[in-house]
Amino acid sequence: MDLKDLENIEHKIEEREDFSGFKVSPIEVFFPKDEEEVERIVKFAYENSIPIVPWGSGSSLTGAVSCEGCIVIDLSKMNKILEINDVDWYVRVQPGVKLIDLYEAVEAKGLFFPPDPASFFLCTVGGATSEGSGGMRGVKYGPFREWVLALKVVMPNGNIVKLGEPLRKNRAGYDLIHLLVGSEGTLGIITEIWLRLIPLPKKKIFLVISYPESIKKAGEAIIELRKAKILPEFSEYLDADVVKSMNKNLNAQLKETDGGMLMISIEDDQLQDVISIVKEKGEYKVLEGEEAERIYSLRAQAAIAVKTENSGYFYAEDIVVPVSKLPEAIERLNELGKKYGTKFYIISHIGDGNLHPNILGKNKDEVEKLFKEVAKISIDLGGSVSGEHGIGVQKAEMMRVQLFKSNGPLVLDLMMGIKRLFDPKDIMNPGKYVERAYLAGTTAASFKDSSP
Amino acid sequence: MDLKDLENIEHKIEEREDFSGFKVSPIEVFFPKDEEEVERIVKFAYENSIPIVPWGSGSSLTGAVSCEGCIVIDLSKMNKILEINDVDWYVRVQPGVKLIDLYEAVEAKGLFFPPDPASFFLCTVGGATSEGSGGMRGVKYGPFREWVLALKVVMPNGNIVKLGEPLRKNRAGYDLIHLLVGSEGTLGIITEIWLRLIPLPKKKIFLVISYPESIKKAGEAIIELRKAKILPEFSEYLDADVVKSMNKNLNAQLKETDGGMLMISIEDDQLQDVISIVKEKGEYKVLEGEEAERIYSLRAQAAIAVKTENSGYFYAEDIVVPVSKLPEAIERLNELGKKYGTKFYIISHIGDGNLHPNILGKNKDEVEKLFKEVAKISIDLGGSVSGEHGIGVQKAEMMRVQLFKSNGPLVLDLMMGIKRLFDPKDIMNPGKYVERAYLAGTTAASFKDSSP
Numbered sequence: 001m002d003l004k005d006l007e008n009i010e011h012k013i014e015e016r017e018d019f020s021g022f023k024v025s026p027i028e029v030f031f032p033k034d035e036e037e038v039e040r041i042v043k044f045a046y047e048n049s050i051p052i053v054p055w056g057s058g059s060s061l062t063g064a065v066s067c068e069g070c071i072v073i074d075l076s077k078m079n080k081i082l083e084i085n086d087v088d089w090y091v092r093v094q095p096g097v098k099l100i101d102l103y104e105a106v107e108a109k110g111l112f113f114p115p116d117p118a119s120f121f122l123c124t125v126g127g128a129t130s131e132g133s134g135g136m137r138g139v140k141y142g143p144f145r146e147w148v149l150a151l152k153v154v155m156p157n158g159n160i161v162k163l164g165e166p167l168r169k170n171r172a173g174y175d176l177i178h179l180l181v182g183s184e185g186t187l188g189i190i191t192e193i194w195l196r197l198i199p200l201p202k203k204k205i206f207l208v209i210s211y212p213e214s215i216k217k218a219g220e221a222i223i224e225l226r227k228a229k230i231l232p233e234f235s236e237y238l239d240a241d242v243v244k245s246m247n248k249n250l251n252a253q254l255k256e257t258d259g260g261m262l263m264i265s266i267e268d269d270q271l272q273d274v275i276s277i278v279k280e281k282g283e284y285k286v287l288e289g290e291e292a293e294r295i296y297s298l299r300a301q302a303a304i305a306v307k308t309e310n311s312g313y314f315y316a317e318d319i320v321v322p323v324s325k326l327p328e329a330i331e332r333l334n335e336l337g338k339k340y341g342t343k344f345y346i347i348s349h350i351g352d353g354n355l356h357p358n359i360l361g362k363n364k365d366e367v368e369k370l371f372k373e374v375a376k377i378s379i380d381l382g383g384s385v386s387g388e389h390g391i392g393v394q395k396a397e398m399m400r401v402q403l404f405k406s407n408g409p410l411v412l413d414l415m416m417g418i419k420r421l422f423d424p425k426d427i428m429n430p431g432k433y434v435e436r437a438y439l440a441g442t443t444a445a446s447f448k449d450s451s452p
Numbered sequence: 453m454d455l456k457d458l459e460n461i462e463h464k465i466e467e468r469e470d471f472s473g474f475k476v477s478p479i480e481v482f483f484p485k486d487e488e489e490v491e492r493i494v495k496f497a498y499e500n501s502i503p504i505v506p507w508g509s510g511s512s513l514t515g516a517v518s519c520e521g522c523i524v525i526d527l528s529k530m531n532k533i534l535e536i537n538d539v540d541w542y543v544r545v546q547p548g549v550k551l552i553d554l555y556e557a558v559e560a561k562g563l564f565f566p567p568d569p570a571s572f573f574l575c576t577v578g579g580a581t582s583e584g585s586g587g588m589r590g591v592k593y594g595p596f597r598e599w600v601l602a603l604k605v606v607m608p609n610g611n612i613v614k615l616g617e618p619l620r621k622n623r624a625g626y627d628l629i630h631l632l633v634g635s636e637g638t639l640g641i642i643t644e645i646w647l648r649l650i651p652l653p654k655k656k657i658f659l660v661i662s663y664p665e666s667i668k669k670a671g672e673a674i675i676e677l678r679k680a681k682i683l684p685e686f687s688e689y690l691d692a693d694v695v696k697s698m699n700k701n702l703n704a705q706l707k708e709t710d711g712g713m714l715m716i717s718i719e720d721d722q723l724q725d726v727i728s729i730v731k732e733k734g735e736y737k738v739l740e741g742e743e744a745e746r747i748y749s750l751r752a753q754a755a756i757a758v759k760t761e762n763s764g765y766f767y768a769e770d771i772v773v774p775v776s777k778l779p780e781a782i783e784r785l786n787e788l789g790k791k792y793g794t795k796f797y798i799i800s801h802i803g804d805g806n807l808h809p810n811i812l813g814k815n816k817d818e819v820e821k822l823f824k825e826v827a828k829i830s831i832d833l834g835g836s837v838s839g840e841h842g843i844g845v846q847k848a849e850m851m852r853v854q855l856f857k858s859n860g861p862l863v864l865d866l867m868m869g870i871k872r873l874f875d876p877k878d879i880m881n882p883g884k885y886v887e888r889a890y891l892a893g894t895t896a897a898s899f900k901d902s903s904p
Contacts, residue, residue: 087678087776110681134621143621146598161860169586169595169772169806169839171634172851173886174867178630182623199681226539229562229651320621324539354621387621399624408613415626417873421866434625 006030006044009037010077016055019119020316022063022393024053026072033077035152035160035191042189043158045071051430052156054185056095056127059119061316062392064131064184064432073189075126081105082192089197090149090166095126095190102195111197114141117388118300126190132182134388136234136299139351143388148181152192156423166194179418184390185429187422203267205233207292209285210262210278211255215239215346217281218262219326222350224277225264226323232274233265235351242302242345249305252298257282262350263295302347306358313367315359317344318395319378320387323353332377333357340370354387372398379405396436403437412438458482458496461489462529468507471571472768474515474845476505478524485529487604487612487643494641495610497523503882504608506637508547508579511571513768514844516583516636516884525641527578533557534644541649542601542618547578547642554647563649566593569840570752578642584634586840588686588751591803595840600633604644608875618646631870636842637881639874655719657685659744661737662714662730663707667691667798669733670714671778674802676729677716678775684726685717687803688751694758694797701757704750709734714802715747754799758810765819767811769796770847771830772839775805784829785809792822806839824850831857848888855889864890 010031016024027050032038045052051070058065065072079096086109093102099120106113116135117128127133129151134143141147150164164170164177180187212218218237225232238246239260246252254261259282266274271286278284287295307314321329333355337343344357357374361367375385375398385391385398403412416438422428426435462483468476479502484490497504503522510517517524531548538561545554551572558565568587569580579585581603586595593599602616616622616629632639664670670689677684690698691712698704706713711734718726723738730736739747759766773781785807789795796809809826813819827837827850837843837850855864868890874880878887 085774085776087675088774089678132623132627138621142598145627146594155862159860159862161863161866162858163863165834165836165858166774167772167805167836167839169590169801169804170836171584171770171838171840171842172836172854173843173863173889174639174870175584175597175627175630175634176863176866178627182627187626199683223539226541231651318623320619322537322540322618324537349621352621353619382617384617384619384622384624386623387619388623390623391625402624406614406617408611410607410611411613411615411625411628414613414628414873418626418870421869421873437625 003044006041009041016058016072018058018060018063018065020061020063020314020394022066024066024072025068026053026070029072029074031074031077035154038073038154038189038191039158039160041071041073042154042156045427046157046425049425049427051427052189053429054126054130054189056124057122059123059127060131060392061389062394064390064392066393075124078191084109084111086111088166090194091197092166092192092194093125094192095124097125099123099125099128106197107200110200112200113147113195113197115144115147118303120300125193125195129181129190129193130183130185131390132388134349134354136236136349138349138388139235140231140233145178145181147196148177148193149196150194151177151180151190153180153188153190155188156425156428168196182390184392184433186419186433186435187428205265205267206271207287207295208264208266208271208274208278209287209295210264210281211257211259211283212262212281213259215260216327216330217259218350219330221262221278221281222323222326225274228273228277230266230270230273232351233267234263234349235265236263236299237261237346237348237350238299238302239346241343242306242347245309245345246298246302246305249308250298250301263299303358306345306347310360313361313364315367315371316389317357317359317371317374318354318386318389319357319374319383320352320354321378321381321383325381325383326350326353329355329377329381333374336370336373342370349387352387353383382406391433391437393432393436396433397440400437400440455496458493461493468510468524470510470512470515470517472513472515472766472846474518476518476524477520478505478522481524481526483526483529487606490525490606490641490643491610491612493523493525494606494608497879498609498877501877501879503879504641505881506578506582506641508576509574511575511579512583512844513841514846516842516844518845527576530643536561536563538563540618542646543649544618544644544646545577546644547576549577551575551577551580558649559652562652564652565599565647565649567596567599570755572752577645577647581633581642581645582635582637583842584840586801586806588688588801590801590840591687592683592685597630597633599648600629600645601648602646603629603632603642605632605640605642607640608877608880620648634842636844636885638871638885638887639880657717657719658723659739659747660716660718660723660726660730661739661747662716662733663709663711663735664714664733665711667712668779668782669711670802671782673714673730673733674775674778677726680725680729682718682722682725684803685719686715686801687717688715689713689798689800689802690751690754691798693795694754694799697761697797698750698754698757701760702750702753715751755810758797758799762812765813765816767819767823768841769809769811769823769826770806770838770841771809771826771835772804772806773830773833773835777833777835778802778805781807781829781833785826788822788825794822801839804839805835827853834858843885843889845884845888848885849892852889852892
């Protein structure tokens with residue numbers, strides 16, 4: 001087989017960039033229309049040992065789809081919702097379906113798919129599955145991982161497999177499904193996805209907006225909610241500078257205070273319990289209906305507002321710490337800011353300890369240095385360097401530090417063993433994530449660094 | 453190191469049997485009191501290439517802990533609840549903790565661990581994690597898999613690793629946690645488990661008991677509930693013979709009818725919706741409080757009642773089919789019963805299609821033959837040969853059939869590759885589950901069959 005055999009698959013040569021500016025310089029971008037075309041491309045790449053990178057919407061924040069000299073498989077033409085099953089409660093889709101289109105389609109049938117990464121208005125189901133994405137509702141409903149029932153995958157050798165069945169209970173063999181979820185395109189190309197659905201909630205939901213004196217007070221409120229056994233739909237925090245940036249760039253019309261804004265979405269029957277906690281932290285108000293919807297949509301665009309305003313380096317941080325460690329994490333972030341004379345833009349899924357203390361800086365070195373110090377805080381507190389954005393190129397070295405400190409060196413050996421087992425020729429999104437973390441101890445310098 | 457070095461670890465030589473009569477003839481049973489003792493035993497076994505079988509309460513229904521000439525690591529002395537965190541909402545336990553003791557401990561703190569395999573009154577957390585157990589509440593809350601946050605594991609080479617952190621969101625590397633959950637002791641010995649908790653539900657729950665004309669009508673009711681977007685706490689079905697057996701052996705005082713008994717546990721606000729569906733299928737009544745609790749506890753003992761009554765072979769079946777395929781599955785089971793002049797004792801988590809058409813027979817061959825035909829029904833309908841009991845020795849061959857038909861042969865190769873990666877000397881519960889399914893195509897006859 002040679003490249004001519006792939007000519008009838010739509011293709012072009014095109015430079016790209018992901019959302020955080022990592023470069024993609026492919027030898028060819030293919031736009032397969034179906035699984036059979038994906039299979040042909042992968043077989044060609046396998047035979048010729050050419051790296052492959054799958055592409056959804058390019059909304060990676062970690063360089064997960066960056067490459068040079070690779071074949072990009074752009075899955076945007078495989079965007080069909082194949083089946084919505086209202087008895088078995090699943091939706092079966094192709095990977096290029098936009099998450100926002102999936103929401104609309106299942107809601108029309110009275111069903112609900114909870115995970116809502118902030119990029120839901122453009123990211124694809126394939127991308128979010130490969131990244132094991134989270135989102136605001138993760139605190140109540142969990143991340144993508146908990147919603148994937150089954151997958152079809154074109155393996156690195158071109159073989160097509162199905163992993164699992166659209167069943168929540170299934171004990172037939174080791175769980176390969178959840179190896180693929182969050183594998184960042186390094187183990188195979190996902191070509192079909194079965195996602196679990198639940199009934200669309202009917203209960204009335206309110207949005208409590210609180211203006212705590214400080215982020216520390218916001219963290220304390222979250223701990224009190226936990227102790228009171230209150231589980232919100234979501235609980236988000238935006239710091240004062242983020243609110244200002246949203247007003248300026250999104251015409252958000254949010255109230256500006258020194259302590260930022262805490263948002264707690266809660267069902268009817270626990271509204272008073274939430275109020276009794278937040279009223280001790282500062283002013284508050286209760287929203288519902290359209291105004292609550294407006295704030296929810298605005299929250300998803302917070303990072304865009306911050307990025308729009310700043311021409312320097314923007315590093316989308318994604319640490320997560322146990323909720324009980326929020327005050328300590330916040331304290332250490334404040335100290336770090338003072339030490340470096342900088343301020344983090346915090347856009348946080350604070351309810352599950354996922355802090356997003358985003359870093360803005362004049363140049364790459366400055367930002368990289370700060371990133372490592374931020375990541376170290378999460379590792380020290382028994383957290384993780386990534387809650388939902390993934391690892392890609394950007395966080396591989398700090399993931400290695402985390403695994404060595406918290407889990408034991410053998411864990412990375414096992415992960416690398418899995419990479420070799422699935423992808424013996426190392427063509428599937430190579431040089432990233434687990435492989436990059438593994439090699440960081442030996443030959444990190446040899447990696448081509450495509451970061452901006 | 454030789455066996456003498458292990459002398460100060462509590463041990464004895466003891467023949468055992470699992471719940472379905474599979475034999476265990478170990479060279480030694482060790483009762484380690486802590487992780488360090490597990491480590492020493494495993495290192496000894498690794499150096500001397502001796503098979504190891506971990507043991508919780510022996511409630512396996514598939515021969516998952518059967519062996520001859522192995523070392524049994526009985527984890528019953530490692531039974532401490534190490535931490536209940538009421539902010540981070542997790543419980544950290546040793547593997548030998550009984551599930552019923554865990555329930556009690558977390559409920560005392562206002563927290564809730566939903567998974568409830570029918571053996572909860574005696575099974576251990578380690579066993580249920582290794583088996584990826586399900587239960588009645590699985591239909592609403594999912595099986596064990598969805599509740600395991602992190603694990604400590606003594607690997608087959610004696611190395612200790614920690615997998616994950618007690619965080620629901622964590623993207624640091626491939627998901628090895630969920631490879632271990634449901635691995636049936638074939639990848640390592642779990643020595644510590646972090647389980648996710650949620651607030652203890654406060655809503656009033658009712659138990660609707662319905663007496664449908666037939667199991668087919670029960671299946672239809674479940675489909676109607678799904679279409680109406682009603683998600684019960686649990687929905688169980690017991691057939692007429694099971695009810696009779698429970699009255700006889702457990703003094704259950706249940707009403708005996710021709711069509712068996714459907715039990716639907718539902719929150720206050722959807723009670724009327726459930727009633728409007730079940731009333732079309734036959735008589736019904738609504739229970740609450742102590743009487744509802746009594747029925748829930750009885751349900752967990754249904755299999756024991758059936759087993760007590762019958763001196764022949766009892767094969768605990770565990771097929772699962774998509775809910776939409778329940779009528780077809782039931783139809784085919786009825787035909788199968790007619791063909792072989794037998795009756796299945798159906799004790800079913802019917803709400804998630806997990807049917808448990810248990811087989812009673814005069815001898816092993818008769819039961820084995822029927823089992824294969826039952827398993828084939830689930831495979832034909834896009835289901836699985838096991839929903840929650842696991843594979844062990846008993847279901848390995850039919851799991852192979854399922855994977856080949858539904859998933860592609862490469863899937864079993866990948867699973868076997870993982871077994872080899874984790875356990876290169878093949879000492880960790882060898883000859884079962886994935887390995888047995890893999891070898892069933894070539895050298896199945898060489899397996900020592902320890903089934904009753």
